[in-house]
Amino acid sequence: MDFTITLPHTQKTMTIRELLEKEWLVPRKVRHFLRTRKDVKCNGEVAMFHQEVQAGDQISLHLEESDYAYQEIHLGLAKFIDVLYEDEHVIIVNKPAGCKTHPNQPNETDTLLNHLAAYLAPKAQRPYVVHRLDKETSGAILFAKNPFVLPILGRLLEQKRIYRRYQAVVHGLLKKDCTIHQAIGRDRHDRRKRIIDPRNGQEAVTYVTIAQTLKNTTQIYCVLDTGRTHQIRVHLASLGHPLVGDPLYQSKPAPRLMLHAIEMHFIHPFTKEKMVVQALPGLW
Template sequence: MEKMEHTILEDQKGDRIDKVISGLEEEWSRTQVQQWIKDGNVVVNGQPVKTNYKCSLNDLIEISIPEPEELDVIPEEMDLDIYYEDKDVLVVNKPRGMVVHPAPGHLTGTLVNGLMAHCKDLSGINGVLRPGIVHRIDKDTSGLLMVAKNDMAHESLVNQLVEKTVTRKYKAIVHGVIPHDFGTIDAPLARDTKDRQSMAVVDNGKHAVTHFHVIERFKDFTFVECQLETGRTHQIRVHMKYIGYPLAGDPKYGPRKTLDINGQALHAGILGFTHPRTKEYVEFEAPLPEDFERLLEQLRK
């Protein structure tokens, strides 16, 4: 059984414990967390609590995460925006607001549910909850994902990610006006010790490198393209914040006063890889979503 600790921060005091815990991981639903509390899997300062417990500053919450039961992920008919598909791989453009794969307590409405209805064959390497999933993008990031339809393709694509030969370019709007045209951020990332649901630049974290260049400057914002060399959780979001230019609309790493776009202004627009079977390099480009384009138009005015 996996264990996790979290210390209550200033902005969480007074909140119900089930709300705080369900906010720690994108895949945890409130219903599921309430069950964990009822089952005694959550203790605060060493004592069991009820689901309506109100948190105090510096409370130490310890969560024992139960082993996931074998789950049936149900195929769901969805209007997927598929850019490419053959018997080995599939490239799909994920809309903002969609979670990539299911988790216990949150088994429907994800990209995987739609993929399972669309194609009967997905690589089983990542198990029941993440069939075919080689890499993921955050719920509120839009853009291109590659999906493996068999284990041969899965291993090839994962190896390419490890060897850093996959092209992944993102468009983003950030706060502030970046003075230089090009930059590279080389700063290790790990879970934030003060806030387990966030990532941070940490001395002994995992190696992480992001390259960026400026596309357009506005009065208080900059439109940039970021290229991932590594693919850590929330990498672009944390790296841009680290150098003082957080993403517009980012509820986790951005300032309170920001642009209204329902999540961060981040789009995985270009994806390129070597095809597992033909060994040819293929590259795909997805245009910016409409709301992203509208935001740019407003900034230009």
């Protein structure tokens, strides 16, 4: 794997070692390989790790396949991939409802990750999971295209710097916008489900904005401050307004779960450009 990255105009002056370790989160073992193999170049010349770099410099890296571990994935069908944005390092696709994000068993072939692996295979690239959407949820989902960028995206996610906005339709009429701040934990009686658990649950915050009230339902937007399993579904059900079509948290049948990840914002790890991606047309 060969990458050439032009440091953005916002780049602070620092050493190669600091750039690799603190900015790009390259593992210690891989930094050692890069140094001993002399596989880091600055503006076309082999770079020393104590050398300073600054905005506008071109940093080139050569990574061996063996530098990072990779779990082989069975190839699915590339035709199922709907690309919303793609570059050398990241890809955002529009996940259909009813499709799992990734396999839970090694022989699975019909998940989004399988299909994305098939899409990327002709380019000699591989997908890496950054976050997930429930099987029943549709919309924008981000993957890394190499192990080099994966920890940087993971840090953005942990620091709540990947903004995700969802469309949803709930039963009943919500009266006003609200913030739901309720810890979520596992349901001891049903391993598929999550529950509100103030004592043992993980902190979870969901911001809800009303888009439109209809006869018996409300169309809403949700923004997550945390990313717990089933967070939107559990939080709305706890208010007495479960999502339409939710197979776990309400009993009324519907064609699908009415939850769609419609928008994603984040700062690109290398260009530092603000990325705004929408998965249209959405639910309405």
